[in-house]
Amino acid sequence: MTRIVVVSGGLGSPSSTRLLGDRLAEAVRRAAGTGPDGAAPVEGETVELRDLAVPLAHHLLTGFPGPELGAALDKVASADGIIAVTPVFSASYSGLFKSFFDVLDPDALTGKPVLIGATGGTPRHSLVVEHALRPLFAHLRAVVAPTGVYAASQDWGADGLAERIDRAGRELALLVRESAPGTAAPGATAPERESGAESGQGFPAESVQGFQVVPFAEQLAAVRAA
Structure with a gap:
């Protein structure tokens, strides 16, 4: 909850x-x-x-x-x-x-x-x-x-x-x-998240106190598509 x-x-x-x-x-x-x-x-x-x-x-x-x-x-x-x-x-x-x-x-x-x-x-x-x-x-x-x-x-x-x-x-x-801790991109597996972070695509590697940081452009695109 x-x-x-x-x-x-x-x-x-x-x-x-x-x-x-x-x-x-x-x-x-x-x-x-x-x-x-x-x-x-x-x-x-x-x-x-x-x-x-x-x-x-x-x-x-x-x-x-x-x-x-x-x-x-x-x-x-x-x-x-x-x-x-x-x-x-x-x-x-x-x-x-x-x-x-x-x-x-x-x-x-x-x-x-x-x-x-x-x-x-x-x-x-x-x-x-x-x-x-x-x-x-x-x-x-x-x-x-x-x-x-x-x-x-x-x-x-x-x-x-x-x-x-x-x-x-x-x-x-x-x-x-x-x-939320452990949140993955829709449809992405853990290895895909890791490889995306390493390649500079998808989720970045850095986090804030355990929170995965999502690029603002991705956040905004998801909100507009909702």
């Missing part, structure tokens, strides 16, 4: 940020399809950062997480993939969102597939996904899905958002599947 954890930085209840995270998680489940037994191979959990605001402040001051925050950090570290969504404040991610990833173990996201998203009141902040979120997760050495999703207030119910969500969900599902 593949575990996807949504980290939602939304402050309201209900929250458009949580809604975007839920929609992205559902897109990943659709893209993953069903297993041989008919069950969905993806299960999801959500970490609501607004519920962790006080424990986060205590951790930043003392260096020790409480039980609730510790459990949330463990969920993120042990997940197969992450969906990270934040509201926009002052043209960037929220302080609460940044604080959570500040206290996360620096190596927790190394090689882990991450899908990024943000919500805001105006389309003018759409570049926050590329100018703030993507550099943050690149610094944490995560494998960030090519498509980031920004949803302004007027995007809900309008043309285009559903398509972006579906595309991003397919990309994360593919990254999670390909990053």
Whole structure:
């Protein structure tokens, strides 16, 4: 079973940020399809950062997480993939969102597939996904899905958002599947994988913490063909 954890930085209840995270998680489940037994191979959990605001402040001051925050950090570290969504404040991610990833173990996201998203009141902040979120997760050495999703207030119910969500969900599902230890190229045997790596074709020989690295061109071609 593949575990996807949504980290939602939304402050309201209900929250458009949580809604975007839920929609992205559902897109990943659709893209993953069903297993041989008919069950969905993806299960999801959500970490609501607004519920962790006080424990986060205590951790930043003392260096020790409480039980609730510790459990949330463990969920993120042990997940197969992450969906990270934040509201926009002052043209960037929220302080609460940044604080959570500040206290996360620096190596927790190394090689882990991450899908990024943000919500805001105006389309003018759409570049926050590329100018703030993507550099943050690149610094944490995560494998960030090519498509980031920004949803302004007027995007809900309008043309285009559903398509972006579906595309991003397919990309994360593919990254999670390909990053699983022991994943082979479709139809390829182990010797074929090894020979392909040695010849510079197919899967490269290098890996990140046991994850086989798939060339981005192959990932993108597979997503477009899906």
